[in-house]
Amino acid sequence: MIDELNYSLPSNLNDAYSQLQEIHRKPLAGATDIIPRLRRTKLPIDTLVDISRIREINFIREHETEIEIGALTTHSEITDSALLQSTAISLLEASASIGCQQTRNRGTLGGNIANASPAADTLPPLLTFDAVVHLGSLDGTREMPLSKFLLGPGKTGLAVGELIEFISFKKLNRYGLAYVKSGKRNGMSIAVASAAVAIALDDNGRIEDIRLALGSVASTALRCPRAEKILIGKPLTKTHFKKAGEIVYEDISPIDDVRASASYRRSVAAALVMQVLSIAEGRLN
């Protein structure tokens, strides 16, 4: 039960790492996800290590070619960041779409990633950035592409004693970026489907690079390689957008649940792909 948990509030990474050495000890960041969950169900946790006061991993940094965002950065901080506004608008849109003001003020990027919910909003845009997850522990640091880090609902490549320290991605200066989600329905609070895209054109106005990612249509957020491939070298036309939507419709295999049938999820995803592509198109240059 929640009342029997131990709690600690380390102020630096090293203390946190030494307190996280056992499997039943869990980091707590914004606590927006884990506290309500603990109240509902029994989780195999005996200690909460509250990492919210570790300054070292709360930052948004710009390097020459890269952006780095600390795991403790809250969704509100992302939404308010002028830097991300100009370099990662789709991530900003994803963070802004999360829950309520109160949740955005506390919920962190690291928590959203570590949760690895199929519906986690920041994951599709981060996947289109080819983001890298930087992990730390008493043994040092390691890094992993986000696409490899996500293993399934609630499952990640995080080892015992490890924390996400930050994520990084290459600046996408020439790209048009966008994120959309859809469909709050009865019996649910999360999206039926979501889509993010990053798109760049060559000198002839044809698609040179495109990265398309979807949320809520599979056990984790995922990229859509076949649709991407089809679009490379093509001009930006409604016909091609529609084609991409059709491929997505065929390729994904979402599940039926209380919230939506699989076929509905597929058609919404296809509609969102068309929508997100045309928004991103409008943002090129």
Add this chain to the structure above:
Amino acid sequence: MTNKQMVDFTVNGDHVSLSVKPGQSLAELLREELRLTGTKIGCSEAECGSCTVVIDGKPVLSCAFPALRAQGKNVLTIEGLSKLDGNGDTLHPLQQAFVLYGAVQCGFCIPGMLMTAYALLERNPDPTRDEVHHALKHTFCRCAGYPTIEKAVLAAAKAMRNGEPVELPELPESKWAEQVVGRVHVRPEAVAKVTGRALFTDDLKLEDMAYGRAKRADIPHAIVKSLDVSRAKSLPGVLAVLTAEDIPGDHYHGTIIRDWPSIVGVGEKIRYVGDVVALVAAESNEIATQALELIDVGYEALPIVSNPVQAHESGAVQVHDKGNLLKHIKVRKGDIDHGMEGADVIMEHTFHTATYDHAFLEPECSIAQLTLDARMEVFVGSQIAYEDREMVALALGWPEERVRVIGMLVGGGFGGKEDITGQIHAALLCNAIKRPVKVLYDRHESISYDVKRHTTQIRVKVGAKNNGKLVAVETELYGDTGAYASLGEAVMTRATTHSSGPYEMPHVKGDCFAMYTNNIPAGAYRGFGVMQSAFGVETMMDMMAEELEIDPFEIRRMNALHVGSVTNTGQILNESVGLLECIDRVEDEVKRLAGDTPFVSHPVPGEPNKRRSWGIAAAYKNTGLGGGVPDEAGATVELFEDGTVESRTSSAEIGQGLVTVLQIITAEELGMPIEKVRVLLSDTDLTPNGGPTTASRQTFMSGNAVRYAARVLRDALVSEVAEKYDISPKLIQFKDGCIHANGHTVELSELAQEMKQKGLDLRAKYLYSAPETKPLGEGGDMHFAFSFAVQAAEVEVDTLTGEVAVLNVIAANDVGAAINPLGLQVQVEGGVVMGVGHALTEKFIMDEGRVVTDRLAMYRMPNISQTPEITSIVVEEKVAAGPYGAKGVGEVVLVPTSPAITNAIYNAVGVRFFEIPVDQEIIARQIAAKS
């Protein structure tokens, strides 16, 4: 890492230092340790926003914020909001605006709402409407006066920017306005509600109080084979574990039929997942919760019946020994076969409505305590205090006089606080351990086990002439009343008698089967069955209009009930039928906004996938119990020597504004300032029985009781003054708290003192009996008044995803007379918003008798950003017997909303709905199939 830890922080400017348990939330710490109970807990799942406090300038959900994390922070709660300018009782402009604009209804969400709004204005002193929506989007108000809340926030922002007082709202007064009646008055209890001082049951913490919880079956149909509570009993901190054998009195309760066991015993039957097999009292809620898991129950599972139509089939699984049929309700008028033969067009369809949760934000809570003279006091926010008293006394096996029910504020009722919830359990536990016991439902318990709205299947067959005149209607309804009767019979009777709509109909045949199933019991819920049947008949009206190529307004107008019409139960309507005016005025307003072809589908500029259109629906709804049930309400009005007056009746303020209404009526009758009137409600020792707060009856019933009681008092005062000055009573006038008699002026206080000295009683009592009604089937007046409503809704439909947004609702309501215009405005807004939820997003889902939507996160009630622009049109066709002509309004406001929306969806994209809530998948699929 020790278990308990210290935390130091600042609350409302005061430094506090406390030891807390690690998992404890800030909300619990504030409420339980610091006794700052203004911060409310509506869900404890980070979903409702009621617990919002401001930490270092930011709004935070304190139920999901570990208390330890407050270390070194600055916490501002609702109790600190009025203190901010250093001047104790000065309200913050937001608080002032919420009071003045009438944004406060039941008040439960208000502290969280205010704190969220406060954080917004600190960050953004000049927010746009969209920014207000964005910030308040996840702070829910089920009373849902969202448009008024928005206006109040904007008014407060303006006042703060300009350093000026909050501007007063502009609101039309009643066309029948008198001195006090029909004018804009703020709620007397609003200040307590905006400052966090208002007490709901869970805000009480009695000395030596224990905590009670119920062990639920969590199996829908079974025989209890064995029950072992020994492990639970031996858990340290457990004070008692009760089973059915421990009930001293009656084992069953129920509002109409007593068929609902308070605890199910070994060898007895479980009929739904929420049935209780044992009760636990413990030193803390946590220990009680742990103890529940140590109770071992053996069941023999039985097959279940989970659908009312199947329940009616022969060979169906039987829920009760007497069978599954709770009641077959029949409405007959004319000759249905003859009627149908005379029709040029006959249409027939079957409709389904979902189960809905009341989703009031205050979870059910009862506290029972024994007094020194061995009486049981039960504190509870209930809609029917006297009935609670009866049920508690029966369960204890005591005479009723030994039980006192003390009504607390009700944090939203909507019908859901009519049935017994924890009252009996708290009293049984209290009696067993001789200590006060609190039984508080958590949100999971409230949503999973407490009564719901009846799910219905409704077949409607309508016959009409080519000119649009309706000639016959045949309806067949199935209502799922779940495992126990609750108010099922009454609800489904109302559904049936209203199932042919507010229309003149020569030939009617209605049959309803109210069925028991193994689903969650269904009871009273705003609209009381009429909401369900209106969806069927109003959809049919539009389909008939289309078939006959008649305008939707016109077909309703030509068939509308009017003075002189005979209803389908044979009642002649002699007065107060404002339906035609509602139709006309809604039509004018729609055409003003949308031009002459509102029902045509319009594209949305710049949004190729979206279509818009309007739809309408009409409705009526009875006021009062009717159907031959004697309907009475008692009231006492007492004058005090300081010149104040107290009006007392046992009826509930559930957010609808009853306190204000009774205050207004008292002040009007005694010609005194409204501030000098107090209202005391729902205390079975102190207030006479006002009857149940249901059927939109309290303004009419308690309103009349108070009005006549005030007149009795007035007469006594008049004769005293007449004698004193030896003048004719006719020359005596009451004004501004004084009595004017032919040049003499006596203050009420003066007169009270004189009369008191003479030993005269300054209390007047009155028992008001409503005009007699007749039972269904006997013809005559089945109800003493009806309210009428017409609504038009404009929707925008996304043709790719099927998403629907309601942009505009125009709502005309014939309320008789608008005694309390400020309260009426928010009732209309709240009803419309609830209707939007019922039409589009809300759905309580059960699967084979088990609850799927068992958290608030899964039950999508509308938030401020899903709220349409709402235009309220008040129609006032007085009813002679009503106080100043008023009749009920609380329910009819919600009835036409769903069909107006589904009709609008059809007009926008051509997809017809026979089921609510609307499934956007169906819209997307049907549109895709067409193109």
